[in-house]
Amino acid sequence: AEFEIPGYLVWGALIYAIFGTALTQWIGSPLVNLDFQQQRFEADFRFNLVRVRENSEQIALLQGESAERQRLSERFGRVVGNWYMIMRRTKRLTAFTSSYAQAAVIFPYILVAPAYFANKIQLGGMMQTASAFSSVQTALSFFVSTYRTLAEWRAVVARLDGFETAIKSAAAEAISTSSIGVLSSAGRDNIHLQKLLVNLPNGTPLVSADSFTILGNQRTLVIGPSGAGKSTLFRAIAGIWPFGSGSIAIPAKATLMMLPQRPYFPVGSLYAAIVYPAEVGAFSSDRVREILIAVGLPQLASRLDEEAHWNRMLSLGEQQRLGLARAFLHQPQYLFLDEATASLDEASEAALYKLLEKRLPRTTIVSIGHRSTLEAFHQRKVVLRREGDRFVLQNQAEGVKSSSDAPLA
Known part of the structure; x- marks a missing residue:
C-alpha cells in the first residue's frame, strides 16, 4: 500500500x-x-x-x-x-x-x-x-x-x-536654505561676501560680514583676537563650512589655495608631497628643485625621490616653507594664508612674503596673522571686532603700505 x-x-x-x-x-x-x-x-x-x-x-x-x-x-x-x-x-x-x-x-x-x-x-x-x-x-x-x-x-x-x-x-x-551658499560670479577678480553669517555647528553666531569684498590683485591682512573665527571664515570661503547663512560669490573658474598653519603632506616621495594635489609628473623635477632652493630648503633639493612621512620628518617651519613651495608651483588665483608663516622667524617670513610678491604678482593674497611686521607686506588690513554675540569683519582705517620698504632676510 x-x-x-x-x-x-x-x-x-x-x-x-x-x-x-x-x-x-x-x-x-x-x-x-x-x-x-x-x-x-x-x-x-x-x-x-x-x-x-x-x-x-x-x-x-x-x-x-x-x-x-x-x-x-x-x-x-x-x-x-x-x-x-x-x-x-x-x-x-x-x-x-x-x-x-x-x-x-x-x-x-x-x-x-x-x-x-x-x-x-x-x-x-x-x-x-x-x-x-x-x-x-x-x-x-x-x-x-x-x-x-x-x-x-x-x-x-x-x-x-x-x-x-x-x-x-x-x-x-550643505544645500539647505539656512546654509552658506558659495556661488560663481561673472566677475573676474573680486570675491564678494553678501549678508554672510558664519555659525558654529550648534548655531552660535561667530563671524558676520554684511557686505564685504576681497579685491583682486591685492594683498589683504586679516587680524583679530584668537578664537574670533578667522580660520572658520577661510573655511567658509573654501566651501567646506556650510554652517551659517548668506552667500559668497567667487569668480567662475577661479583657483583657490588654502595654506593652514600646519600643511598636509601625503606619505610618499618628497616630490609627490610638494606637487600635491597634482599628479606626479605635472611639474618637472628641475622646477621643483629650483622652488625648494628659493624657499630656503636647499638641503631637500636632492631628496625628491625619497619616501617618508614628511609631516613627521620635517619641523613645522620647514613644513610651512614646503607649503609655500606648493603655492609657487600651482600659482593659484587666490592664496589664503592661515598663519602659514607663523613658525618662521621674522626675517625668514619677510623674505618669503617678498618672494610671494615677486613670483605671484597676479595672485590675490589674503593672510591671517598676529605679527605687526606683516602689515608692511599687505596693502589692506581688515579686522574682526566683537559686536554683541559675534565678530564683524571691518576695514581698519589705516594707510596703504607698500612692501617695497620691508626688510629682506
Whole structure:
C-alpha cells in the first residue's frame, strides 16, 4: 500500500522550527549590539594608537608615558571586556543551536512512535518519515543555523547605516536654505561676501560680514583676537563650512589655495608631497628643485625621490616653507594664508612674503596673522571686532603700505 506522511508531522516540524527560532532570537539578540560595540571599541583603540604614534615626541617631552599607557589600557580593556561578553553570549547561543540540531534527529521518531507501536506504519515508513521531517525542519531552521553570521552582518549594516545617515545629514546641511551658499560670479577678480553669517555647528553666531569684498590683485591682512573665527571664515570661503547663512560669490573658474598653519603632506616621495594635489609628473623635477632652493630648503633639493612621512620628518617651519613651495608651483588665483608663516622667524617670513610678491604678482593674497611686521607686506588690513554675540569683519582705517620698504632676510 502507498504510504502517506501524516499531516501532523508537517505541523510538528513547523512548530519545532518556530520554537527554535524564537529561542534563538531571545538568546542571541544581544549579539547584534555587542558586535556593534566591539567594532566601535576597536576603532576607538586603533585611532588612539595612531594619535600616540603621531604625537610620540610631545608625549616623551612631557613624560606622559604613564598617562598614555593608562588611557590606552582603559580603551583596550573595553575591547577585551566586550569580547568576553560576546564569547559568553556566543557560548549560550551555540549550546542551544547544537542542542536544537541534535534534538531534531530524534524528534520525528518521538512523533511517529505511537503510530509505529500501534502497527499503523512499518519500520521503513518510520525511517522515511524521519528523513522527510529532517528535510522540512532543516529548511525551516535556516534562521537558527545562521544566526551568528546574521548578527555580525546586522552590526556591520548598523554602522554603515549610521555612516550613511551622517553623510546625508551633512549633504542636506550643505544645500539647505539656512546654509552658506558659495556661488560663481561673472566677475573676474573680486570675491564678494553678501549678508554672510558664519555659525558654529550648534548655531552660535561667530563671524558676520554684511557686505564685504576681497579685491583682486591685492594683498589683504586679516587680524583679530584668537578664537574670533578667522580660520572658520577661510573655511567658509573654501566651501567646506556650510554652517551659517548668506552667500559668497567667487569668480567662475577661479583657483583657490588654502595654506593652514600646519600643511598636509601625503606619505610618499618628497616630490609627490610638494606637487600635491597634482599628479606626479605635472611639474618637472628641475622646477621643483629650483622652488625648494628659493624657499630656503636647499638641503631637500636632492631628496625628491625619497619616501617618508614628511609631516613627521620635517619641523613645522620647514613644513610651512614646503607649503609655500606648493603655492609657487600651482600659482593659484587666490592664496589664503592661515598663519602659514607663523613658525618662521621674522626675517625668514619677510623674505618669503617678498618672494610671494615677486613670483605671484597676479595672485590675490589674503593672510591671517598676529605679527605687526606683516602689515608692511599687505596693502589692506581688515579686522574682526566683537559686536554683541559675534565678530564683524571691518576695514581698519589705516594707510596703504607698500612692501617695497620691508626688510629682506
